[in-house]
Amino acid sequence: MKKLLAIAAVTFVATGCASSTRPGAVGVTRQQTLWVSSEKVDKIAADSYLQMAVQAKMQGKLITQGPEYDRLKAIAMRVKAQANTFRDDADAWHWQFALINDPKINAACAPGGKIILYTGLPRTLHLTDDEVAVVLGHEVAHALREHGREKLSQAMLKNTAVQIASVAAPGAAGTVGLANQASQLLFTLPNSRQNEVEADQMGLELAARAGFDPRAAITLWQKMATASQGKAPPEFLSTHPSDASRIESLSALMPTVMPLYEAAHRR
Ligand SMILES: [Zn+2]
Secondary structure (H helix, E strand, O other): OHHHHHHHHHHHHHHOOEOOOOOOOOOOOOOEOOOOOHHHHHHHHHHHHHHHHHHHHHOOOEEOOOHHHHHHHHHHHHHHOOHHHOOHHHHHOOOEEEEEOOOOOOEEEEOOOEEEEEOHHHHHOOOOHHHHHHHHHHHHHHHHOOHHHHHHHHHHHHHHHHHHHHHOOOOOOOHHHHHHHHHHHHHHOOOOHHHHHHHHHHHHHHHHHOOOOOOHHHHHHHHHHHHHOOOOOOOHHHHOOOOHHHHHHHHHHHHHHHHHHHHHHHO
């Protein structure tokens, strides 16, 4: 255990203070605590993604063709094609897209570029292409910015630390259980407010650069807010609170991102 802590401490010194992304036009520059290696986090995320996709497939819920799939995947691919704005290695990521036929109003992009979209989101909220691009941009931004890795790193600091560190030791007893724990942390811990702001900013830039109207962010969050007053509030809102300040900050970004959108259409 001492040895693990020592290794972790060295890693911490090496990568403890860094920024996973370039600032972009929106200027996200916060220094991050990144303790766990991105390789490990990406592996956990890839395993979880595969598990979710396989489960959906077994339940007959995985959509892999048809006009709805083509439309949504095309939007996702246009958004992710802009990811190199923020980091060079994004082009080399093994990007994947899963569309799950489920009324859940939710979407995610796991570390390493694994996009998951539930049909409930575009169908229930009747999302336009621009609105889909904004929500996927937000999720892709979480992945680029390695917010999942940051969450795991913070959990480590709070002393679930040693457990997660031991996932690192290949072949260690109980590795599977620990990997599950880490995966749960990755997918269920809500992001901090700061992380949400960053994902909003970067996501908006990704959508605009991909040629989608960033003003759709306003109508997207208005739709979310309206849906939250219904009987079944969107799952998405449990980790992404919709409030007036979010819409205000997004509106304030329009002068920065509208020129990128217009430039995309001049090309
Ligand atoms: Zn978010």
